[in-house]
Structure formats: structure tokens, C-alpha cells
Amino acid sequence: MIIDIASISSKISPVVKTSQICCVAVSEAPLNRSNATRIATAFAALGDPIRLRLFSLIAAAGDSETCACALVKPTGRSQPTVSHHLKVLREAGLITSNKRGTWVWYRINPDRLSELQSILG
DSSP states (O other), rough: OOOHHHHHHHSSSOOOOOOGGSSSTTTTSSSOHHHHHHHHHHHHHTSHHHHHHHHHHHHHHTSSSEEEHHHHHHHHOOOHHHHHHHHHHHHSEEEEEEEEEEEEEEEOOOOHHHHHHHOOO
């Protein structure tokens, strides 16, 4: 599956202005150590096929939230494994979570997504 990040972000929220993003494109200026670490954390989280799949499933929901319970079957992984991968995505700032009752609901963090788009230029 190929993910078109530009089309995902347009469904989630208006594009964040460049002044709100931490970094300029890598082709325009080198990253400082702090920004390189932040960006690398996000790309490392997306570097795992299961996490990338989870990210795409959540992103495909658009403005809606996705329940963790709906992410187990499509990935073919156990609930604890899915929860672990969601935690990694959340700690990288790629998704946000909202616990309601016994379930956790997820959505894409549009600011972080815009930041990654911007850094790639």
C-alpha cells in the first residue's frame, strides 16, 4: 500500500503554516542536533511495517478517531503487540490518544504530520 501523505493531511486539517513548523526542508538548510533527533524519532517509528500500517489505518479515518479495538484484526497482531506499536507512534508525536472507558481512541497529529512533510521539502 502506498500512502500519499499530502492527501492524508488535507483530510485531517488545514496545512500548518511554515512558521509553525520547527524546521526548514533539509534541502534548504542543515538540521541542528535537536531537530534532527526529533525528526529521526518520528521516521524511526514509521520505519516499522506494522507501525506504518497502523499509522495509515488511523490516517484513513480522516477527522474521525479510530478505536484501538478496530486495529487488531487488520494488522493480524495480538492486542498487546498493537498497543505497544501505538505507544511508540504516540511517543513519537505522530498520533494522539483519548481514553474513554476501557478503550483508547487514536487520531493523527496533524501538526507533526505537517512537520514531516515540510522537512522533506
